[in-house]
Amino acid sequence: MMKLTTEAEVAECVADARGPLALRGGGTRAVGRPVVGDVLDVSGLSGVTLYEPGALTIVVQAGTPVSEIERTLAGENQRLAFEPYDLCGLLGTSGASTIGGVIATNASGPRRIQAGAARDFALGVRFVDGAGTVIKNGGRVMKNVTGYDLVKLMAGSWGTLGVLTEVSLKVLPGVEDVTTLVIPDVSAPEAVAAMSRALSSSYEVSGAAWIEGAVWLRLEGFAASVAYRAGALQKILAPFGESALMPDADWTRVRDAQPLHGAEAVWRVSVKPSNGPLVLGALPEGCDSLMDWGGGLIWIGQSGGNPAATHAALQAHVATLGGGHATLMKGPEALRAAGPVFQPEAAGVAALSAALRTRFDPRSILNPGLMAAEPVRAAG
Amino acid sequence: MHMPVPDSAIIARKARLVERLHKVLPQDAVIDDLVETRAYECDALTAYRCPPMVAVLPSTTQEVSDVLRLCHEEGVPVVPRGSGTSLAGGALPTADCVILGVARMNEVLETDYDNRFVRVQTGRTNLSVTGAVESDGFFYAPDPSSQLACAIAGNIAMNSGGAHCLKYGVTTNNLMGVTLVQMDGTVVEIGGAHLDSGGLDLLGVICGSEGQLGVVTEATLRILHKPEGARPVLMGFDSAEIAGACVADIIKAGVLPVAIEFMDRMLIEVCEDFAKADYPLCEALLIVEVEGSAPEIDAQLALIMDIARRHDPVALRESASAEESARIWAGRKAAFSAIGRVSDYMCLDGTIPVSELPYVLRRIGEMSKQYGLAVGNVFHAGDGNMHPLICYDANKPGDLEICEAFGAEVLKLCVDVGGCLTGEHGVGIEKRDLMGYQYAPADLEAQMAVKDVFDDKWLLNPAKVFPLDSSEPRRATQMAAE
Numbered sequence: 073m074m075k076l077t078t079e080a081e082v083a084e085c086v087a088d089a090r091g092p093l094a095l096r097g098g099g100t101r102a103v104g105r106p107v108v109g110d111v112l113d114v115s116g117l118s119g120v121t122l123y124e125p126g127a128l129t130i131v132v133q134a135g136t137p138v139s140e141i142e143r144t145l146a147g148e149n150q151r152l153a154f155e156p157y158d159l160c161g162l163l164g165t166s167g168a169s170t171i172g173g174v175i176a177t178n179a180s181g182p183r184r185i186q187a188g189a190a191r192d193f194a195l196g197v198r199f200v201d202g203a204g205t206v207i208k209n210g211g212r213v214m215k216n217v218t219g220y221d222l223v224k225l226m227a228g229s230w231g232t233l234g235v236l237t238e239v240s241l242k243v244l245p246g247v248e249d250v251t252t253l254v255i256p257d258v259s260a261p262e263a264v265a266a267m268s269r270a271l272s273s274s275y276e277v278s279g280a281a282w283i284e285g286a287v288w289l290r291l292e293g294f295a296a297s298v299a300y301r302a303g304a305l306q307k308i309l310a311p312f313g314e315s316a317l318m319p320d321a322d323w324t325r326v327r328d329a330q331p332l333h334g335a336e337a338v339w340r341v342s343v344k345p346s347n348g349p350l351v352l353g354a355l356p357e358g359c360d361s362l363m364d365w366g367g368g369l370i371w372i373g374q375s376g377g378n379p380a381a382t383h384a385a386l387q388a389h390v391a392t393l394g395g396g397h398a399t400l401m402k403g404p405e406a407l408r409a410a411g412p413v414f415q416p417e418a419a420g421v422a423a424l425s426a427a428l429r430t431r432f433d434p435r436s437i438l439n440p441g442l443m444a445a446e447p448v449r450a451a452g
Numbered sequence: 453m454h455m456p457v458p459d460s461a462i463i464a465r466k467a468r469l470v471e472r473l474h475k476v477l478p479q480d481a482v483i484d485d486l487v488e489t490r491a492y493e494c495d496a497l498t499a500y501r502c503p504p505m506v507a508v509l510p511s512t513t514q515e516v517s518d519v520l521r522l523c524h525e526e527g528v529p530v531v532p533r534g535s536g537t538s539l540a541g542g543a544l545p546t547a548d549c550v551i552l553g554v555a556r557m558n559e560v561l562e563t564d565y566d567n568r569f570v571r572v573q574t575g576r577t578n579l580s581v582t583g584a585v586e587s588d589g590f591f592y593a594p595d596p597s598s599q600l601a602c603a604i605a606g607n608i609a610m611n612s613g614g615a616h617c618l619k620y621g622v623t624t625n626n627l628m629g630v631t632l633v634q635m636d637g638t639v640v641e642i643g644g645a646h647l648d649s650g651g652l653d654l655l656g657v658i659c660g661s662e663g664q665l666g667v668v669t670e671a672t673l674r675i676l677h678k679p680e681g682a683r684p685v686l687m688g689f690d691s692a693e694i695a696g697a698c699v700a701d702i703i704k705a706g707v708l709p710v711a712i713e714f715m716d717r718m719l720i721e722v723c724e725d726f727a728k729a730d731y732p733l734c735e736a737l738l739i740v741e742v743e744g745s746a747p748e749i750d751a752q753l754a755l756i757m758d759i760a761r762r763h764d765p766v767a768l769r770e771s772a773s774a775e776e777s778a779r780i781w782a783g784r785k786a787a788f789s790a791i792g793r794v795s796d797y798m799c800l801d802g803t804i805p806v807s808e809l810p811y812v813l814r815r816i817g818e819m820s821k822q823y824g825l826a827v828g829n830v831f832h833a834g835d836g837n838m839h840p841l842i843c844y845d846a847n848k849p850g851d852l853e854i855c856e857a858f859g860a861e862v863l864k865l866c867v868d869v870g871g872c873l874t875g876e877h878g879v880g881i882e883k884r885d886l887m888g889y890q891y892a893p894a895d896l897e898a899q900m901a902v903k904d905v906f907d908d909k910w911l912l913n914p915a916k917v918f919p920l921d922s923s924e925p926r927r928a929t930q931m932a933a934e
Contacts, residue, residue, distance in 0.1 A: 126700035127806040127836065149706060178648060189648055191656060192625045207898045208891070213803040214835040215622060215875035217611045217660050218883070218890055219917060220899040224624065224656020228649055245706035268566045274589075274677045297748045304745075344567050344645040368567075368647055395629065395643070397650020415650035420640035424905060425652045431901040443651060 077116035079198065079206060079237040085112060086235060087204025092440045095231040097135055097170035100160050101177060103401055104230060104442035105411050115170060117237055120144055122212070128243050129195065129212050134172030134236040141171055145243055153244040154190045155181030157327045162338060163402055172236040178228035181327035182279035182290065185271065185365045191227035193242045199226055199234035202433025212240040225428070231439040233432040249295040251302055252279070252321035255287040255313050260349040263287045264367035266312040268345060271366045273308060275301040281326040282363040287312070288321060326364055335360060335373025337403040339386055342369055343396035354389050356382055380407050387415055414443050453500060453856070453881060456915050456927065458547035462528055466505055469526055469550075473508060476518035481556070483507040492551045495536040495543040496598070497882060499798070499852055504531065504545035511556045513631055513639060513669040520667065521637025523550055529911050530635070532663035534606030535577065537598040539799050540880025542610060542662050542916065554605045557669060560584045569628055569645050571672045574605035578612075581673060590675045593620035596876070597785045608668050611660030613876030615784065618834040619710040619743075620676070622876065624659040629672035632658060632665070635907040644672055657902060662878050663913045665906035679743035682710065684780050685753055687760045688734035688767030692716065692829075695736035696809035698763040699833045702740065703806070707755055712834035713739040713784050716813075719791065719830040719841070726790035727783030729776075732767030738833065739784055787830045788841070795826075795843035798855050802866030803875035806836045815865055816840055823858040825851075837875035838866070864889055879917045888919050896922050 073096075076082050086093065092109030099115075117135040124130070125148040132141055138156055145151050156174040160166060173179070175197070180189040187193075196210030209222035226233060255266060263282040270277045270289050279290030289305065291298045306315050325331065332338050341351055348367030355361070359382070360373040374382055383400055390396045397415035400408065417425060429436070466484070473482045483489055484506045494501040505528075510516045523530050533543040533553045545551050557573035563585060564570070570592070572581055578599040581592040595614035596602055602612070608630065613622040620626065629643030643655040658665055689695040692714075699712055715723065715737045724731045731737055738760075742752040753770060760768055771777040783790075791797050804812050813829060820827040831839040840862055844855040863873045863883060867890045873883045887896060900918060903910065903926075910926045 124805060124807055126704050128703060129805070148704075178653070180648070184647065188621060188625050191648070191653060192621060201898065205894050205898075208895050209898070211870070211872045211890075213805060213837075213871050213875070215613050215617070215803050215832070215837045216872045217613075217622075217876055217878050218872040218874050219879060219887060219896070220902055221611070221624065221657055221660045222898060222902070224653045224659075225902070227656070228651075228653045233652070245703075245708060248706070265566075268568075272565055272568060272590075272677055274679050294748075294751060296751055297744060300745060300747060342646045342648055342650065346566055365647060394645075395641075396646040399650060417651050418641065420634075420638055421642060421651070421654065424640070424654060427905040428652060428902065431905055432898070 073111040073113055075113040075116050079117065079200065082114060082235050082237055083200045083204045083206050086200050086202065089437050092437050095235055095439055097173040098137065098167040100158070100163070100165045100167050100169045101173050102163055102165060104413050105444070106405065106408055107439050107442050112235065114172060114235060114237070121238065125150060128214065129240060130243055131212055131238065131240040132171050133238055135170050137168035138171055138174055139168060146246070149246040150243045151246050152193065152241065153183055153187040154193050155183040155327055156190060157181045161328055161330060161333045171239055175227050175239050176229060176231050176236055182281060182323055182364050185280060186276065186278045187244065191224050194223050194227050194239055195242055196240040197223050197226050197236055198238040199236045201234045202435055202438050207234065210240070214242055230443050232429055232443055233438070235438065247292040249298045250290065250292045250319070251298055252318045253289040253291070253302055253305055253315050254318050254321070255309065255315045257285055258282070258287050258312065260352050260363065262312060263363065264345055264348050266309055267366040269308060270305055273305065275305050279323055279326065280366040282367070283326055284331060288326065290321070290323060326362065329362060329371040331362055332360055332371055332373030334375065335402070336375045337373070337379035337382065337407070338401045339372045339398050340369070340401050341372065341386065341390060341396065341398040343390060343393055344368065347393050347396065350393065351389065354385070379403055383407060390415060454920060455502070455546055455881070456920065462548040463505060465526065469528060470506060472522050473506065473519065476522060477508060477510060477515055481509045481511065492533065492545060492553070495538040495541060497539055497541040497544065497880065499846070500541055500544055500881065502545050502547055504549050504551040505547060507551040507553060509553050509556050513633060516552065516633045516667050516669050517637040517639055519552060520633055520635055524636045524909065524911060527909065527911070529914050531913050532605070532609070532667045534575065534603030534609065535601050537602040538606060538610065538878065538880060539801070540874065540878040540882040542606070542878050542880040544881055546915065552667060554603065554667070554669065561670060564645065565590065567645055568675055569672050570675055571670060572604060574608065574668050574671050575603050578602050578604060578607055585675055589678050591678050592673055592675055593626055594623050597788065604671055605668055608659050608671060609661065609663045610876070610878035613837065615711045615713055615832060618712060618832065619708060624656060626674045627655065627659050627671060628674055630655060630658060630668045631670035633667045633669055635666065635909065635912050662880065662917050664903050664917060665912070680745045681749055682741055682743040682777070683749050683753065684739050684741040684771050684777055685757060686732060686767060686769045686780065687738040687740065687765050688732035689736040689763065689765055690734065692736045692813040693810035694763050695738055698738065698760055700806060701759045702756055703834065705755065705759060707752055709740050709742050709756065709834065711739065711741045712832070714829065714831050714833040715784070716829040718826065718828035719787055722790040722794055723783040723787055726786050726793070727779055729779040729783040731783060734766050739780060791828055791841050796846040797841045797843050798859050800838065800840045800842070800859050800862055801874045801877040802863045802871055803835070803837045804866050804869050804871035808869040809833065809836065812838065812865060812869060816862055819858060819861060823854055825855055825858055836871065860886060881916055884917060885919050887917070888922070900926060
């Protein structure tokens with residue numbers, strides 16, 4: 073294992089690599105086809121480079137723990153509004169999730185529907201491509217259309233296009249008050265209808281989930297405004313049943329899919345929200361699930377049964393829904409190795425993605441095969 | 453500003469190309485007459501003009517695909533065009549190109565309130581996307597000042613912003629999916645009515661690629677329910693420094709207005725003359741808008757006005773009615789046309805960290821004296837996206853060149869203080885040759901590698917975005933291959 077502390081060391085290490093490299097930040101995110109290669113550990117690239125609360129921006133080294141960033145931001149009553157999830161509980165990993173891992177996997181939580189995804193808050197990146205070249209893109213200002221947006225391309229590339237070394241992020245003010253409107257005992261289709269009603273209103277719902285049979289709708293902001301909107305929302309949602317306000321609802325339960333932590337196989341599925349119940353309806357007996365993003369994000373867990381069959385059926389079903397994707401987040405080693413862990417893409421899109429990988433990582437040494445639809449053998 | 457020498461071999465094959473285009477398009481969709489092609493000689497960067505060899509106006513994705521495949525075979529460059537409102541020359545033709553306009557593709561294809569999106573053909577104008585859903589209480593959030601005219605195609609190409617993106621984000625944050633036609637005619641669907649990509653985020657790199665990766669013919673756009681209400685407040689200050697400090701305090705206080713707009717004295721005067729919004733005449737004016745129910749608006753504005761009072765405003769006035777709010781915004785959104793009535797001008801678009809506003813405004817003032825050209829400032833202060841408007845006289849020999857040199861120096865200043873060349877207008881031809889100031893050769897190489905993947909012959913809008921000397925080897929390969 074190579075533990076590095078500077079961007080220059082990362083560049084040198086990649087340039088000199090003789091074989092595949094398995095990138096590692098906090099080591100909390102064992103998702104994707106397992107990569108066999110030398111571990112390149114970037115958790116040593118850590119620390120806040122620049123923080124400007126008045127400009128709502130922070131620049132951090134990629135290996136900086138998310139918890140450290142959140143602590144720094146909290147000192148100025150600011151936060152990472154996209155609410156990155158933490159996979160330690162789900163995957164049984166320990167360690168500190170790093171911002172590089174969060175951006176590289178575009179990891180966004182419940183507030184994604186209102187505030188945007190991790191990729192929307194990434195303003196700039198520095199990374200080392202597969203040839204060992206240091207590249208920067210974007211910057212540290214909120215609006216920037218100078219050249220192509222490689223920041224978005226890097227966000228969600230799971231380290232297959234480059235090794236992130238630094239990211240700059242937009243942050244948002246924290247809020248004075250929060251409450252959650254809860255409607256208990258709602259079926260999945262009814263839940264999506266209720267969430268859709270709430271999200272199509274002007275009340276700025278910042279979380280819309282269906283968890284353990286209840287709908288959760290989160291409202292945040294100034295106290296008087298939260299109270300006003302909660303009342304208004306309760307009124308329009310009356311047809312869906314009695315609702316109560318739960319000021320201390322723990323949204324990390326939704327964010328980190330806590331009810332599924334004991335499951336042997338877990339999927340994360342993104343579809344058009346109204347298709348959420350269709351996905352749930354097609355699952356085999358014995359699966360647990362919860363919905364986030366108003367029904368558009370579904371976490372599914374299975375213990376026992378035949379996860380390989382569930383996996384194949386799930387990705388096949390999503391492919392018939394006119395858009396969406398199912399990713400295996402946790403599962404038996406054999407299933408992960410067989411893949412495809414990520415939703416297979418249509419031929420035209422797959423060809424573009426493959427060509428981009430070849431351009432950014434010509435030797436196919438950065439997390440090779442992690443995202444690919446077919447098992448690939450990395451060139452030495 | 454230079455453009456590559458048109459390829460005379462391509463121009464010599466014009467008749468054959470026109471004949472082939474007629475086989476895939478309706479008669480009236482191919483424009484090759486010398487007089488009529490003049491209508492496409494420029495976009496809103498009117499200082500540069502060049503009629504294209506041919507203009508085509510396809511009506512379907514299939515027709516776009518046919519045109520591109522054919523041009524790909526013929527080795528003819530294609531310049532995509534939305535409504536031609538680019539301020540950066542993004543749709544400026546070359547004499548050897550085909551202009552591909554999407555103006556005839558303006559249908560709404562699908563409206564889905566339950567899932568909160570619309571799917572439209574991209575020739576549709578920005579404002580008419582909102583127009584299609586507003587009777588049901590919804591709107592499309594990005595609102596560039598040209599929204600009455602500009603097309604969604606161009607918004608996607610340039611990743612357009614607007615006054616309200618402080619809260620709602622820019623185009624890329626509101627774009628969910630596209631139908632993209634590649635230069636070889638291949639049609640791909642990217643994204644859709646679901647959120648985020650299950651693989652590489654191709655949508656993210658297509659948005660803002662200035663028509664260089666493909667032609668987007670259809671788009672899935674996020675729509676939102678309109679807030680219950682919105683109200684702006686006007687704040688006048690004695691100096692830009694004080695206004696800048698007030699902006700920083702508002703943001704730090706945890707209030708996030710939907711818009712914070714800045715105008716200096718010159719712009720206040722021309723916009724007032726144009727819109728009669730009763731702007732206070734002062735050195736620095738802020739328009740700060742908040743949204744919500746009436747009590748929410750009152751509470752937020754009370755907080756914001758308290759902050760403003762601590763900075764000794766020379767004027768502080770809440771809009772008293774919907775009509776007054778409309779006039780306040782009409783003045784701001786008409787800023788470019790208002791100044792256009794009194795002078796030729798060049799509009800810059802650099803973005804800077806908000807904390808650098810006072811310094812950068814002071815330096816621009818100094819440069820204005822040094823170059824002998826007047827400058828007005830109007831911009832999105834909340835996100836540091838500046839719009840210095842440099843006035844010049846197009847009829848005075850040499851004035852445009854002085855203006856360009858001045859503009860280049862301002863943009864370099866933006867980069868020097870940690871910002872960028874363009875926040876929402878795009879690079880086009882205007883900032884193309886400054887890209888090397890912001891990006892190292894390896895940074896540009898990585899971006900050009902993306903174009904290689906989507907358009908290996910470098911036929912789509914080829915002489916834009918990248919400095920000509922950087923892209924020259926790629927464009928030369930394309931020509932040599934013919």
